[in-house]
Amino acid sequence: MNPHRLIVSAVVATGSSVVTYAAPFELPSLPYGYDALEPFIGKTTLLTHHLKHHAKYVATANTLIESGSALLKNLSQEQIMTAVSSGVELHTENVGLFNNVAQSWNHNFYWHSMKPGGGGKPRGLLADKIEKDFGSYDKLMGEIEKAAMTTFGSGWAWLGFDKKSQKLVVTKTTGAGNPLTDGITPMLTIDVWEHAYYLDYQERRQNYVNAFFAELVNWDFAESNFIAATANDTGETEEL
Amino acid sequence: MSKLTFILSALMAGSASAFSMTMKAQSGSNLRREILQKGAAIATAAAVPAAAKAYSVPDLNYPFEALEPYIDAPTMKIHHDKHHATYVANINKATEGKEEVDIVALQLNALEAGPAVRNNGGGHYNHAFFWDEMAPPDEAKKTKPSPALEAAINKSFGSLDEMKAAFEARAAPGALFGSGWVWICVSGDELKLVGTPNQDNPLMKGVADSVMFPILGLDVWEHAYYLKYQNRRPEYVSNWWNVVNWDKVSENFAYVTEKKAGVPVRG
Numbered sequence: 001m002n003p004h005r006l007i008v009s010a011v012v013a014t015g016s017s018v019v020t021y022a023a024p025f026e027l028p029s030l031p032y033g034y035d036a037l038e039p040f041i042g043k044t045t046l047l048t049h050h051l052k053h054h055a056k057y058v059a060t061a062n063t064l065i066e067s068g069s070a071l072l073k074n075l076s077q078e079q080i081m082t083a084v085s086s087g088v089e090l091h092t093e094n095v096g097l098f099n100n101v102a103q104s105w106n107h108n109f110y111w112h113s114m115k116p117g118g119g120g121k122p123r124g125l126l127a128d129k130i131e132k133d134f135g136s137y138d139k140l141m142g143e144i145e146k147a148a149m150t151t152f153g154s155g156w157a158w159l160g161f162d163k164k165s166q167k168l169v170v171t172k173t174t175g176a177g178n179p180l181t182d183g184i185t186p187m188l189t190i191d192v193w194e195h196a197y198y199l200d201y202q203e204r205r206q207n208y209v210n211a212f213f214a215e216l217v218n219w220d221f222a223e224s225n226f227i228a229a230t231a232n233d234t235g236e237t238e239e240l
Numbered sequence: 241m242s243k244l245t246f247i248l249s250a251l252m253a254g255s256a257s258a259f260s261m262t263m264k265a266q267s268g269s270n271l272r273r274e275i276l277q278k279g280a281a282i283a284t285a286a287a288v289p290a291a292a293k294a295y296s297v298p299d300l301n302y303p304f305e306a307l308e309p310y311i312d313a314p315t316m317k318i319h320h321d322k323h324h325a326t327y328v329a330n331i332n333k334a335t336e337g338k339e340e341v342d343i344v345a346l347q348l349n350a351l352e353a354g355p356a357v358r359n360n361g362g363g364h365y366n367h368a369f370f371w372d373e374m375a376p377p378d379e380a381k382k383t384k385p386s387p388a389l390e391a392a393i394n395k396s397f398g399s400l401d402e403m404k405a406a407f408e409a410r411a412a413p414g415a416l417f418g419s420g421w422v423w424i425c426v427s428g429d430e431l432k433l434v435g436t437p438n439q440d441n442p443l444m445k446g447v448a449d450s451v452m453f454p455i456l457g458l459d460v461w462e463h464a465y466y467l468k469y470q471n472r473r474p475e476y477v478s479n480w481w482n483v484v485n486w487d488k489v490s491e492n493f494a495y496v497t498e499k500k501a502g503v504p505v506r507g
């Protein structure tokens with residue numbers, strides 16, 4: 001195993017700024033201050049979400065990995081998610097392993113999907129591709145907001161790049177689900193677990209989703225993920 | 241080559257697109273659940289049209305602040321007036337123009353009926369059930385399991401304390417991941433502890449090992465406790481015993497034992 005490969009693969013899978021190595025995983029810092037997303041996402045929400053929820057997922061993932069095999073200790077978060085969802089028994093607590101590793105990954109990706117002074121429209125190559133695959137930015141917005149609103153219970157809505165069809169797709173996952181396990185590379189995500197918005201919006205998920213896209217979304221991050229996903233792609237897919 | 245070696249070596253192969261290979265996800269209950277919900281067809285219209293308001297939100301038997309300090313008034317108000325009311329509005333919409341079915345009976349085939357009935361019909365039953373098994377703490381503490389229920393608890397769990405410990409473990413975030421409910425049910429001549437995702441419940445065929453009749457249930461969706469407890473779900477769960485009305489739970493036990501049917505709810 002070449003450890004450098006793992007890192008390269010992780011970069012490709014996650015875009016430029018979100019990289020995971022082998023365990024023990026660290027709780028990554030937020031890319032902005034806890035009050036930076038006020039008033040759309042409150043400081044208390046970010047403190048709790050990052051230092052309690054996200055931190056707990058990372059700690060639990062590390063505990064599970066620590067009690068697992070030597071092999072498990074050498075895998076990146078992406079590899080653990082993909083292997084478990086492919087039916088590989090990596091740990092006696094396989095479901096818990098997946099949930100905590102995926103939630104560690106998903107939250108880090110979510111932090112980067114927002115920024116203070118975000119919002120607006122995508123630009124450059126990503127904007128062109130959105131036009132091509134969805135017809136227009138408005139149509140993409142319609143789809144992604146619908147995905148965020150119709151995820152029943154706890155889950156995530158995503159903009160992803162499907163390497164097989166070479167198209168951008170909107171998808172939603174429940175619980176800790178991540179589209180990587182379906183061969184879709186994430187470009188952007190919104191957390192629609194109630195804890196992401198309950199202190200600020202209570203049952204009004206629609207208001208949170210609206211604020212996310214109008215005021216917070218980080219299209220530069222999505223574009224960097226899109227460039228990373230396409231630049232390294234040969235257009236070939238591998239079947240197992 | 242073992243399956244593990246095969247998949248991992250493929251993952252680590254030189255290709256930069258190693259993580260987006262078109263591997264078939266074979267497991268993952270979340271994924272399966274979503275497919276199930278997407279794939280299920282909504283029952284076709286029957287002869288007798290239902291009124292648009294077949295189901296309603298029952299008033300609470302106590303004021304919103306009555307469960308303080310264990311469940312706070314703002315949580316109760318939003319939970320009842322917004323969350324429960326939305327489930328009721330949506331189940332009325334989903335069943336409009338169809339034969340009117342009692343909310344208990346609606347649960348049995350909810351999975352086949354599709355996500356609108358499953359999620360909103362379940363959401364209505366579960367919440368209506370939940371409100372009525374609680375009472376203000378000073379009243380709740382005067383209640384206790386009936387002799388028959390106590391005997392059943394001792395038989396299935398050893399003691400009431402052991403049942404509570406098992407229940408709390410099942411309700412922990414690691415055991416019941418995400419949104420859902422934890423139940424004590426009658427199954428045959430035993431009591432069973434069951435966790436269900438989202439608004440599913442053990443009255444729904446296909447949710448638990450067999451159809452079971454709940455006598456006690458706890459909402460562990462984050463909306464049930466987040467304003468007061470945030471991430472501290474275990475504290476919410478252990479505090480909740482202070483507002484459980486064991487007289488009502490005993491009544492539920494007597495009903496399902498005799499009728500072999502789900503407990504009726506108001507609304």
Ligand SMILES: [Fe+2]
Pocket residue numbers: 049053107191193195196
């Ligand atoms: Fe979250």
Ligand SMILES: [Fe+2]
Pocket residue numbers: 319323367459461463464
């Ligand atoms: Fe609820």
